[in-house]
Amino acid sequence: MRWLWIDRIIDHEPNRRLVAIKNVSLAEEHLHDYIVDGQVVMPASLLIEGMAQTAGILVGTTSNFKEKVILAKITKAVFDRDVTAGDTVRYDATIDRIDEGGAATTGTLDRRVAGGDAWERIGRIELMFSHIDNNMAGTEFPEHNFVFSDNFKMILDAAGLGEYVCNSEGT
Amino acid sequence: MNRDDIFSKIQEVLDDALGVDEDEVTSEASLTADLGAESIDFLDIVFRIEKTFDVKISQGELFPENLADNAEWVADGKLTNTGLEMLKGRMAHVDFAAFESGDRSISKLGDAITVDSLVNFVEIKLAG
Numbered sequence: 595m596r597w598l599w600i601d602r603i604i605d606h607e608p609n610r611r612l613v614a615i616k617n618v619s620l621a622e623e624h625l626h627d628y629i630v631d632g633q634v635v636m637p638a639s640l641l642i643e644g645m646a647q648t649a650g651i652l653v654g655t656t657s658n659f660k661e662k663v664i665l666a667k668i669t670k671a672v673f674d675r676d677v678t679a680g681d682t683v684r685y686d687a688t689i690d691r692i693d694e695g696g697a698a699t700t701g702t703l704d705r706r707v708a709g710g711d712a713w714e715r716i717g718r719i720e721l722m723f724s725h726i727d728n729n730m731a732g733t734e735f736p737e738h739n740f741v742f743s744d745n746f747k748m749i750l751d752a753a754g755l756g757e758y759v760c761n762s763e764g765t
Numbered sequence: 766m767n768r769d770d771i772f773s774k775i776q777e778v779l780d781d782a783l784g785v786d787e788d789e790v791t792s793e794a795s796l797t798a799d800l801g802a803e804s805i806d807f808l809d810i811v812f813r814i815e816k817t818f819d820v821k822i823s824q825g826e827l828f829p830e831n832l833a834d835n836a837e838w839v840a841d842g843k844l845t846n847t848g849l850e851m852l853k854g855r856m857a858h859v860d861f862a863a864f865e866s867g868d869r870s871i872s873k874l875g876d877a878i879t880v881d882s883l884v885n886f887v888e889i890k891l892a893g
Contacts, residue, residue: 666805666808667805667806667809669781669782669809690812690816691812691815691816693824694824695808695824696805696808698808698809698812722805722808722809724805724808
């Protein structure tokens with residue numbers, strides 16, 4: 595099982611944009627190993643992984659998950675604020691360019707302002723993904739696609755995006 | 766757009782794609798050997814050149830790809846004469862002279878792609 599760093603997909607514009615959120619909790623053990631000025635902090639590397647999962651799913655949907663989509667490059671990652679327990683973060687990923695070889699995405703990272711519905715921008719992340727195998731057409735999902743495994747399917751189903759998985763199975 | 770303008774924009778492209786300083790991006794600098802580009806960077810550079818110059822680049826047009834699949838082009842990990850002639854015909858923007866007279870290992874082919882190669886490519890593309 596792959597470790598998920600997003601909780602829910604909240605918006606999807608096919609072939610263009612995907613938005614996901616994560617609620618950061620003190621129950622996450624890793625936070626207790628990363629304390630800055632007396633406060634637990636979500637490591638930037640895991641925020642990047644959250645964006646990679648958001649953008650990776652978006653790229654995956656464009657081929658109905660027939661392609662194995664692998665994070666190949668962190669082109670840019672800028673963080674203005676820390677994320678801590680109790681925060682909700684929002685990953686908003688957009689495809690800049692995609693072809694047979696892979697995809698380039700840009701994304702913004704927002705944090706919900708405590709006690710309200712407003713969001714503040716706290717980061718920008720640009721990524722490159724590689725389609726490592728162009729011959730995956732017709733392969734059954736998810737058994738033979740180690741990238742988009744069962745727990746990703748759970749998130750997709752919850753967001754009403756299960757149809758993309760079905761299409762990859764040719765059904 | 767003249768050659769100097771193209772060079773200047775290519776410097777920006779490589780600055781963004783590879784995180785190198787513009788003064789490292791000299792005309793003769795090799796993308797792999799001097800600027801540290803890896804295979805995924807080539808895709809990044811293709812995307813950025815398309816965006817910067819508003820051109821469409823086909824797979825394998827700017828950088829050689831999938832050569833090893835063809836036994837006529839690559840034998841024992843080295844580019845054959847047939848392969849080299851094919852590349853020269855298909856990739857007029859690259860100067861293969863040093864590669865031709867040196868180690869023809871396919872793994873060294875990327876070293877032949879220089880900043881000048883990219884400028885040549887864009888110049889040809891915009892003229893075409």
